[in-house]
Amino acid sequence: MYVELKDINKHFGDFHVANNVNFGIEQGSLVALLGPSGSGKTTILRMIAGLENPDSGDIIIDGKRVNNIAPAERGIGFVFQNYALFRYMTVYDNIAFGLELKKMPKDKIKERVNELLALTNLNGLEKRYPNQLSGGQRQRVAFARAIAPNPSLLLLDEPFAAIDAKVRQELRTWLRQMIYKVGITSIFVTHDQDEAVEVADRIIITNKGCIEQIGSPIEIYKTPETPFVTEFIGQSAVIEDYHRLNGFEKGDYKGAVIRPEFVEAFKSDNQKFKNVIDISEEGEITDILFRGNSLELTIDLNGVPITVHRSLERREVRVGEKMRVLIFKLFAFDDEKAYLLENSKLKERNINNEHLESYLYNENTNSFVI
Numbered sequence: 001m002y003v004e005l006k007d008i009n010k011h012f013g014d015f016h017v018a019n020n021v022n023f024g025i026e027q028g029s030l031v032a033l034l035g036p037s038g039s040g041k042t043t044i045l046r047m048i049a050g051l052e053n054p055d056s057g058d059i060i061i062d063g064k065r066v067n068n069i070a071p072a073e074r075g076i077g078f079v080f081q082n083y084a085l086f087r088y089m090t091v092y093d094n095i096a097f098g099l100e101l102k103k104m105p106k107d108k109i110k111e112r113v114n115e116l117l118a119l120t121n122l123n124g125l126e127k128r129y130p131n132q133l134s135g136g137q138r139q140r141v142a143f144a145r146a147i148a149p150n151p152s153l154l155l156l157d158e159p160f161a162a163i164d165a166k167v168r169q170e171l172r173t174w175l176r177q178m179i180y181k182v183g184i185t186s187i188f189v190t191h192d193q194d195e196a197v198e199v200a201d202r203i204i205i206t207n208k209g210c211i212e213q214i215g216s217p218i219e220i221y222k223t224p225e226t227p228f229v230t231e232f233i234g235q236s237a238v239i240e241d242y243h244r245l246n247g248f249e250k251g252d253y254k255g256a257v258i259r260p261e262f263v264e265a266f267k268s269d270n271q272k273f274k275n276v277i278d279i280s281e282e283g284e285i286t287d288i289l290f291r292g293n294s295l296e297l298t299i300d301l302n303g304v305p306i307t308v309h310r311s312l313e314r315r316e317v318r319v320g321e322k323m324r325v326l327i328f329k330l331f332a333f334d335d336e337k338a339y340l341l342e343n344s345k346l347k348e349r350n351i352n353n354e355h356l357e358s359y360l361y362n363e364n365t366n367s368f369v370i
């Protein structure tokens with residue numbers, strides 16, 4: 001492990017902002033710290049960087065305990081949420097800043113800055129000031145400045161927070177490619193799950209100062225371990241009386257979560273689903289969002305709004321329309337853990353997801369029109 005946090009505790013007054021935090025990060029990986037606002041993400045980054053001291057525990061970088069090593073000596077690059085570019089310095093001087101601090105010879109600085117301008121696609125902008133740049137360009141300058149001195153670890157605190165959605169999407173891919181190109185171990189903070197899932201190799205989920213789960217994006221998505229992660233990840237709808245749903249019996253659970261990918265919604269006259277209509281629920285469409293390549297329906301299921309995705313190839317639907325809703329599975333949870341429950345009636349009839357997919361397939365038109 002390249003970076004290790006061992007039994008880290010930190011209080012701000014009475015507030016326990018890091019509660020026995022433990023994790024390790026492998027060299028060369030790109031890790032996301034994902035959690036709601038106030039869950040302690042920034043504080044973890046600041047402790048790694050040495051800008052904040054833990055009350056107890058060890059911070060280890062490359063096998064060495066760094067608790068007592070000054071921030072500037074830790075070999076860390078930091079990209080802050082609000083860019084924190086020097087306003088009165090040009091792009092060139094911003095990128096050169098860390099190199100000048102290191103007293104690198106002028107010609108070497110020039111070489112390195114030019115290399116970074118090319119890498120970050122900022123050629124020609126070196127004489128501009130930050131207020132003459134777009135948000136995306138500023139963020140690239142911040143990235144170039146952070147990696148200029150060749151840090152061995154890069155920390156990024158919500159690097160895209162101040163950038164609008166479209167550019168943000170582009171920057172995510174850009175950042176991922178850049179980090180792999182440079183080959184630098186990186187930790188980035190976000191509260192946006194789509195961002196974490198798209199960008200990171202591994203995700204660490206924080207909640208109220210604790211680590212809830214660590215895993216690959218797919219593991220986090222498919223096997224949430226705690227009630228918090230179950231609700232936090234995906235477009236999850238929480239339902240308390242899940243046992244009233246067809247095919248689900250009461251267990252020692254406090255509630256359950258339904259994700260769009262666990263649900264099929266169809267019109268009651270749809271012959272393809274005639275074998276399962278008796279084990280479906282009735283719901284009513286309360287909202288329809290056009291998502292470009294599909295529709296996102298909100299369906300009211302006995303007072304619980306659930307999200308369902310619908311292919312544009314299928315028959316039109318409208319707000320107020322009654323739909324049948326078939327739930328294949330759900331995540332039930334108690335106080336500590338989450339459990340995947342499958343629809344027992346579908347199981348009894350030996351119907352699995354593959355069957356259901358084939359219901360949707362129309363061989364005549366070679367498409368999924370229903």
Ligand SMILES: Nc1ncnc2c1ncn2[C@@H]1O[C@H](COP(=O)(O)OP(=O)(O)OP(=O)(O)O)[C@@H](O)[C@H]1O
Nearest residue numbers: 012015017035036037038039040041042043044191
């Ligand atoms: N210097 C400080 N003094 C007192 N409390 C602080 C200090 N810094 C942070 N906190 C508190 O600690 C908690 C965690 O803060 P932190 O900034 O680490 O959260 P975060 O997960 O980064 O949140 P966000 O997503 O909003 O940036 C918050 O409740 C915050 O108010």
Ligand SMILES: [Mg+2]
Nearest residue numbers: 041042043157
């Ligand atoms: Mg923060």
